[in-house]
Amino acid sequence: xxxxxxxxxxxxKTDILQRIRNREWQAGAYIPNEVELSKxxxxxxxxxxxxxxxxxxxxxVERRRKAGTRVVSQPARAANLVIPIVRKDIESRGAVYRYxxxxxxxxxxxxxxQAKLALKEPADVLHVRCLHYADExxxxxxxxxxxxxxxxxxxxxxxxxxxxxxxxxxNEPLLDAEHVFSAQxxxxxxxxxxxxxxxxxxxxxxxxxxxxxxxxxxxxxYHPGATFQMISRS
Amino acid sequence: xxxxxxxxxxxxKTDILQRIRNREWQAGAYIPNEVELSKxxxxxxxxxxxxxxxxxxxxxVERRRKAGTRVVSQPARAANLVIPIVRKDIESRGAVYRYxxxxxxxxxxxxxxQAKLALKEPADVLHVRCLHYADExxxxxxxxxxxxxxxxxxxxxxxxxxxxxxxxxxNEPLLDAEHVFSAQxxxxxxxxxxxxxxxxxxxxxxxxxxxxxxxxxxxxxYHPGATFQMISRS
DNA sequence: ATCTTTATTATGTCCATACATAATAAGTCA
DNA sequence: TGACTTATTATGTATGGACATAATAAAGAT
Numbered sequence: 443x444x445x446x447x448x449x450x451x452x453x454x455k456t457d458i459l460q461r462i463r464n465r466e467w468q469a470g471a472y473i474p475n476e477v478e479l480s481k482x483x484x485x486x487x488x489x490x491x492x493x494x495x496x497x498x499x500x501x502x503v504e505r506r507r508k509a510g511t512r513v514v515s516q517p518a519r520a521a522n523l524v525i526p527i528v529r530k531d532i533e534s535r536g537a538v539y540r541y542x543x544x545x546x547x548x549x550x551x552x553x554x555x556q557a558k559l560a561l562k563e564p565a566d567v568l569h570v571r572c573l574h575y576a577d578e579x580x581x582x583x584x585x586x587x588x589x590x591x592x593x594x595x596x597x598x599x600x601x602x603x604x605x606x607x608x609x610x611x612x613n614e615p616l617l618d619a620e621h622v623f624s625a626q627x628x629x630x631x632x633x634x635x636x637x638x639x640x641x642x643x644x645x646x647x648x649x650x651x652x653x654x655x656x657x658x659x660x661x662x663x664y665h666p667g668a669t670f671q672m673i674s675r676s
Numbered sequence: 677x678x679x680x681x682x683x684x685x686x687x688x689k690t691d692i693l694q695r696i697r698n699r700e701w702q703a704g705a706y707i708p709n710e711v712e713l714s715k716x717x718x719x720x721x722x723x724x725x726x727x728x729x730x731x732x733x734x735x736x737v738e739r740r741r742k743a744g745t746r747v748v749s750q751p752a753r754a755a756n757l758v759i760p761i762v763r764k765d766i767e768s769r770g771a772v773y774r775y776x777x778x779x780x781x782x783x784x785x786x787x788x789x790q791a792k793l794a795l796k797e798p799a800d801v802l803h804v805r806c807l808h809y810a811d812e813x814x815x816x817x818x819x820x821x822x823x824x825x826x827x828x829x830x831x832x833x834x835x836x837x838x839x840x841x842x843x844x845x846x847n848e849p850l851l852d853a854e855h856v857f858s859a860q861x862x863x864x865x866x867x868x869x870x871x872x873x874x875x876x877x878x879x880x881x882x883x884x885x886x887x888x889x890x891x892x893x894x895x896x897x898y899h900p901g902a903t904f905q906m907i908s909r910s
Numbered sequence: 911a912t913c914t915t916t917a918t919t920a921t922g923t924c925c926a927t928a929c930a931t932a933a934t935a936a937g938t939c940a
Numbered sequence: 941t942g943a944c945t946t947a948t949t950a951t952g953t954a955t956g957g958a959c960a961t962a963a964t965a966a967a968g969a970t
């Protein structure tokens with residue numbers, strides 16, 4: 443009989459998960475240590491270690507040296523969500539993507555912008571506002587600040603054809619980011635741009651992006667709540 | 677000299693990430709295979725394997741047998757967000773948590789509820805509506821359906837003291853879930869319950885929870901947009 | 911030319927073994 | 941009693957070697 447899951451660390455992982463679900467190993471309690479488990483499963487300790495490590499990464503068990511491995515009592519749900527690049531998101535829905543630049547201004551950072559971009563002293567920043575359409579329907583309104591201190595190359599980019607998002611992905615790849623999700627009512631201007639009514643609910647994503655040393659860009663992404671949803675599975 | 681990061685798979689992982697960021701290994705290109713890398717790093721292949729595996733899990737590289745490992749060209753942002761248990765969320769902000777049950781009704785599933793809970797045939801369901809307060813300010817309005825076919829025990833639970841969320845975490849732990857986030861305008865009733873104005877933006881979380889075979893519960897969580905935000909780092 | 915079979919290759923996993931490390935418990939001494 | 945040192949323990953990581961597996965390329969047959 444071939445096992446359903448080929449790899450044995452996987453079968454061990456799901457078996458342990460089952461035992462926790464069935465309360466054989468209760469919440470808050472310590473489970474047998476790696477050596478004991480490897481004996482009972484008839485495998486190497488490394489294999490058990492990998493299973494337990496992945497369960498710990500999933501937030502299901504907690505591990506501490508010398509103490510052991512214990513079942514987390516009330517684990518918070520860990521949702522793993524993907525924030526796609528707008529164009530890909532729209533095209534994956536079978537819609538035609540279009541991009542419009544609304545504003546591109548270079549100016550000295552105002553007080554609040556300087557704080558947002560964590561600039562120690564006043565410096566030039568780039569303010570870009572733009573719209574992303576799906577089949578000629580406004581899909582996302584983007585309001586972005588880029589630190590020209592961190593990305594001097596951006597000074598020479600018009601953003602006529604390429605959206606700042608895609609330009610940054612190309613030119614400053616794989617940065618760390620922090621996201622804040624919220625809901626807010628559309629202002630008159632936002633409503634006009636997104637072709638909805640003032641006060642309509644907007645899904646807002648605020649993103650701050652940085653490299654090792656500096657904040658690169660902060661952006662607010664506004665989605666009409668009715669047309670937008672963000673999904674996370676398992 | 678002691679390395680900054682003790683484990684060598686970690687240093688290798690960050691080194692590879694650096695090389696990708698510096699475009700030494702360009703987007704879409706294949707990077708050296710594990711054997712070559714292990715030689716150049718002077719370590720075992722398994723160590724390189726772990727570094728690359730974790731980079732693949734993070735969505736930074738793609739791996740295929742025989743083909744090799746290549747840098748993902750335009751990686752979608754993978755945000756790892758934590759959806760806390762309401763009470764803990766509120767208490768961690770230093771506020772006092774209070775819970776109020778609004779409705780608890782057992783009824784045969786209507787058409788739409790039957791579909792939502794993926795019930796093949798009509799069966800009894802439990803409808804629970806409740807409010808979560810932070811310092812006597814409404815924080816979350818919860819509208820939940822529980823399949824009594826999947827969780828017969830829920831029939832005997834009053835939910836007077838314990839919120840359905842916490843009861844389910846205790847009684848049906850570690851279920852798989854799917855989340856959908858969106859924004860919508862508050863209805864008159866929602867506004868009344870949350871002590872906001874009708875039309876105010878609400879942050880909505882829809883969650884479907886299932887065990888191996890059956891859908892256990894579906895729930896809609898409504899947050900006043902102004903007071904709520906969900907954060908995800910890195 | 912097209913289909914099928916057979917290498918080849920890079921990743922995926924496993925093992926036994928070894929040493930490192932963090933956290934705790936036990937022991938020692940003032 | 942209290943401060944300090946020394947085991948002890950479970951997890952964390954590394955190694956060389958081995959075999960499995962998926963995907964592709966090459967070779968062969970029709």
